[in-house]
Amino acid sequence: MASDHVIETEGLTKEFKGFRAVNNVRLRVARGTIHALIGPNGAGKTTCFNLITKFLQPTTGRILYNGRDITAMKPHDVARLGLVRSFQISAVFPHLTVLENVRVALQRTLGTSYHFWKPETSVAVLDDRAMDLLEQVGVESYAHLQAVELPYGRKRALEIATTLALDPEMLLLDEPMAGMGREDIRRISDLIRRVAANRTVLMVEHNLSVVADLSDRITVLARGEILAEGSYEEVSSNPAVVEAYMGTGHG
Ligand SMILES: Nc1ncnc2c1ncn2[C@@H]1O[C@H](COP(=O)(O)OP(=O)(O)OP(=O)(O)O)[C@@H](O)[C@H]1O
Numbered sequence: 001m002a003s004d005h006v007i008e009t010e011g012l013t014k015e016f017k018g019f020r021a022v023n024n025v026r027l028r029v030a031r032g033t034i035h036a037l038i039g040p041n042g043a044g045k046t047t048c049f050n051l052i053t054k055f056l057q058p059t060t061g062r063i064l065y066n067g068r069d070i071t072a073m074k075p076h077d078v079a080r081l082g083l084v085r086s087f088q089i090s091a092v093f094p095h096l097t098v099l100e101n102v103r104v105a106l107q108r109t110l111g112t113s114y115h116f117w118k119p120e121t122s123v124a125v126l127d128d129r130a131m132d133l134l135e136q137v138g139v140e141s142y143a144h145l146q147a148v149e150l151p152y153g154r155k156r157a158l159e160i161a162t163t164l165a166l167d168p169e170m171l172l173l174d175e176p177m178a179g180m181g182r183e184d185i186r187r188i189s190d191l192i193r194r195v196a197a198n199r200t201v202l203m204v205e206h207n208l209s210v211v212a213d214l215s216d217r218i219t220v221l222a223r224g225e226i227l228a229e230g231s232y233e234e235v236s237s238n239p240a241v242v243e244a245y246m247g248t249g250h251g
């Protein structure tokens, strides 16, 4: 039976020296949606991300990606299947230009099949594709600047462009708005909405107005467990959620 969930976890649990950072989580992310994972500091959100992208091995539980059990797989193998975390493979090289950064990401996806003498992988062809990606994230006018010279928000956009170079089916974003001002938040929100048009996005984000604005569905974690799930209206009016957020500075 075809599942309409790109990601499904069963009993996902991670212990650190006996401390359960993630406890029996059943997370289901529906295809084509923007799904937010929220919760107070220390709730286990980043640990969940690390489990799903295979940077951490769960203590117990299973992870299904498109119905396929990926629990025993390595990070680069799940990335190759299309499950990609922003900033995973896409470290930005500060002293390469913006264009060169995306070209490197494109070359990397070609892996051993990359031969610059083949017409389809010539520098000119790669540069065309790289410029396309830069346009998609709105940094094409910065193409020939060194990455280090970019304003902060534009650098995050470049990081997303290098992630998109892998053409992921599912994108995981851990706090994409961290450290950003209003203008950048609006620009990156628009960008996430656009890249989500033909993808699935799972996002950890503390900025609740961004979560309200972008998310189709929200899972609230607290103390490693799922506390609530639903639309923003549903979870934000849930007394248990309000209580979990009280005094955390994120409410
Ligand atoms: N490698 C580790 N070793 C021991 N404890 C860890 C480790 N990683 C995380 N923890 C603990 O697990 C809990 C969950 O951490 P996690 O980073 O997943 O929370 P989070 O929801 O992402 O929080 P934040 O909103 O602050 O980013 C915390 O109590 C944290 O101290």
Ligand SMILES: [Mg+2]
Residues within 6 Å of the ligand: 045, 046, 047
């Ligand atoms: Mg975190």
